Amino acid sequence: MDTLYKTDVLRLAAQATGAGKLADATKSVTVDNPLCGDRVTFDVHMGANSKIVAVGHTVKGCVLCQASASVIGAHAAGEDAASLEAVRESLKAMLKQGAPAPAGAWATLGTFAPVAGHKSRHECVLLPFEAVIQAAGK
Amino acid sequence: MDTLYKTDVLRLAAQATGAGKLADATKSVTVDNPLCGDRVTFDVHMGANSKIVAVGHTVKGCVLCQASASVIGAHAAGEDAASLEAVRESLKAMLKQGAPAPAGAWATLGTFAPVAGHKSRHECVLLPFEAVIQAAGK
């Protein structure tokens, strides 16, 4: 439905914050969605205390996947694997149980609220988180 | 339906003409109906010109099968494999295409006309013919 593609989502995807390879990546992880063949790569540069300094992503995927990666590109710096996992869980809760959008820095994820009604697309939003969390992990 | 079991059929089965083993059999053939486990054995004593002199039958089967064997017991003498095959074909035509019952000596087979409406039972009537034809053949 068109409500999935509100201007916000399209803009996030178009902005593509953090898109591109990271020259000084400490780790890079590629994740596939077997259902649609989408593929997301996250390069991360990890700093002290296992916190992210910078990310770069390459997305072969749909607008939802691109927009999700773009949100991560904008807000990942300063997070670690555990805090990103917490963000992903609240995003999941929003999609699967209709929980409110995450608060604070990650409030932009509320843009994806209409995806809740489309189970077949949940994975599109979650895939980039999978990639960045794996990249930020040990 | 009860019409299958008109008194005639029950009487034919009870008469069991030709039932029993034939002491001087020239050939004996046993045929199974895999669908219901029924089994018919025909012993035949063949005479000159490959004509039947006498038959004996052992039937482990339903009333229809017994009655059919009984009819054969009463009329097989003097027939050969080919003439019995012709009788079987006209019996089949009666059952499957609603053709009239065989004429002449075999007219008793008309008793089975109501079986036509019950495909699952056609084989019960035909099985004894299968056995006697095989026994009368080379």
Add this chain to the structure above:
Amino acid sequence: MNKPVRVVPFDVEAVRAQFPILRTLLHGKVPLHYLDNAATAQVPEAVLEAVRAHDALRRANVKRGVHALAEAATDAYEAARRKVAQHLNAREEREIVFTSGTTGAINLVANAFGATLKPGDEVVLSGLEHHSNLVPWQLLRDRAGIKLRFLGVTEEGRIDTGDLDELVSERCKLIAVTHVSNVTGAITDVAAVVRAARTVGARVLLDGAQRASHGPVDVQALGVDFYALSSHKMFGPTGVGALWGRAEVLASLPPFLGGGEMIRTVTLEKSTWADIPARFEAGTPPITQAVGLGAAIDWQAGVDTAAAAVHTAHLADRILDGLRSLGGANRRIRVIGPQTMERRFPVIAFAVEGAHPHDICQMLDGHGVALRGGHHCAQPFHDSLGLAGTSRASLALYNNAGDVDAFLTGLDDALTKLT
């Protein structure tokens, strides 16, 4: 099943009213008395309507589509999986694989689990099995060089669990037996089977075809590894059934059928497999039928199955009594299996000396009574009884006293003519 103690009035007429076919007049005049429920059960209006509504309103292929109908169809299909999981008390939904029926489910295990067996490994069955839980294992034996061993059957028509100690060796990898016999109605002592299997690390498969129409099953409490059922025997559509498998066991097996939707990636050279349950659901599944099965489970959940069990056990008692009184000095009637309703379901097979099962069934059909005659796909068991076939009356919760009366009256009439 033990007769529950509580006495709830079971409104059988209210149940009957929900089954359009029970209003049929056979041969244009005789009311239908359907006592062939072990072969297939009838379908209530709620299921007929769910099937129609799905195809008329939500029809689409499932799993990959993003359009509204595809999402609705996928939701309905997965909701049906949830209902089967609940009916069986499965731990997880992904433990439910939709199949074409019990036969499809057992063949799946015989092939996927079978592929993990080595020559000389043993599978233990029983002499009471339906061909569907025998022939797939014979085919596996011939393919893979495994050995089959058979538990005996007691005088009472139960699987003889006394044979377990002797037959279940370290080579045994699986015990596959029926939960409830389709000939004797006897309930297998599953606890004994599971105990024996656990001592040697073998898996247990239960053929639940005859059990799943009699209320919920608890696969976790049973402690087994696989459970197979057919929708058409539990008031649902034909064309669908289910295999329940313990998640870790299912997940360890290779696929059986190949096709769409069971893959992760495909190249011309090599494919990799989807997670369970998709790995075992190649191709377009029986979508509408699964939805219908879900509706049948919902329908069954709305019935007091404990009260229904009391009701059908009473009817079955009357049948057993009636057979005893019809079987007099010159009419020898032999009831196969347990002679009372203790630990059994209302499936009653009997043999009458001198009367062929097909004649009995055909004559009863004239009275509107639908019975089944033959070996009921349990030829080895019938052979062991020295019988080619039996006549079988099997009850469902919509049967009533009128059905039993028609059966007994009809049988009396038939035997008068036949013996």
Add this chain to the structure above:
Amino acid sequence: MNKPVRVVPFDVEAVRAQFPILRTLLHGKVPLHYLDNAATAQVPEAVLEAVRAHDALRRANVKRGVHALAEAATDAYEAARRKVAQHLNAREEREIVFTSGTTGAINLVANAFGATLKPGDEVVLSGLEHHSNLVPWQLLRDRAGIKLRFLGVTEEGRIDTGDLDELVSERCKLIAVTHVSNVTGAITDVAAVVRAARTVGARVLLDGAQRASHGPVDVQALGVDFYALSSHKMFGPTGVGALWGRAEVLASLPPFLGGGEMIRTVTLEKSTWADIPARFEAGTPPITQAVGLGAAIDWQAGVDTAAAAVHTAHLADRILDGLRSLGGANRRIRVIGPQTMERRFPVIAFAVEGAHPHDICQMLDGHGVALRGGHHCAQPFHDSLGLAGTSRASLALYNNAGDVDAFLTGLDDALTKLT
């Protein structure tokens, strides 16, 4: 399919009126434009009613019962077999085996015919196959040590029969290819395939999933040995399909699945097999669904399928034209497969540079248009095109100009937003 020359007015609105789902309002407001027919077709009232009536009036298990319902159900089931035989112009009814669908049918051949192959034997497929006609052969290869060889795909998206001479050797025992591609709609040059197979004595299997909804098929004229189809793609129920096999070939094969009704005799030690088709129909078959498939064939026989083909070809032409005009300088649209409606069916897959198929499909869903996006279970073919997926519009005879307009308008809107 070549466009037939005669110009018959095809009353599409009269056809549409028979499909309740086409009156659906999606999201409570948008009319449905169903262009996902290659995934599954919709069901006319006549089929919905046949399915309901069977379960409400004639429901029983088939084959062995002698009571009136069992006879009626068996008659209905066998009548359905006759209808499938007629639809395919099979020589004999016993050449039709009911299966769970195309996937079930191909797996049957891969196992039963597969069991007759020896290590080193070859099966020739193509790079255009649906996973259902690829993965079963990969599984057979891994099991039996046979070799798979692949016909290429032409620029136009057709199976390259020019490869036949090189690929079909004396070791080839079977060529298994699609009759009509579910991605490009292209019709395979079956005559060339059969010719090549005959020179080496190989069998030919056609995957007819996409063909059987477009009017009768003549397997005798095609000269093949096996033909597989799915009911749900030809306006019938899910959960059933059919395998046609030349009688002498089918009769020479061992069984695949084991269970009830496929046997002649069973002992604990050994079983013997029933004649065809029963040998391949283990367990309770999809009875009601087969009856529904029969009703769908009857329904299709009542439609002027030649006129329908002209009608859908015109609509498809408009789609092809529309895609060409929507694809301008900065919107690169690539139609996969033949660029005209010559020798193809109305299945049109396309890729838009910079727009993901799922976004396109989802946006079109907002316009009520049901498309499908992804690799359509033909991942190797998509890989060969360098695409992860395409969007696919596929037509059935009930589609009309309004559907095409909604599709083109919606696509224009989607591409404006997405590219």
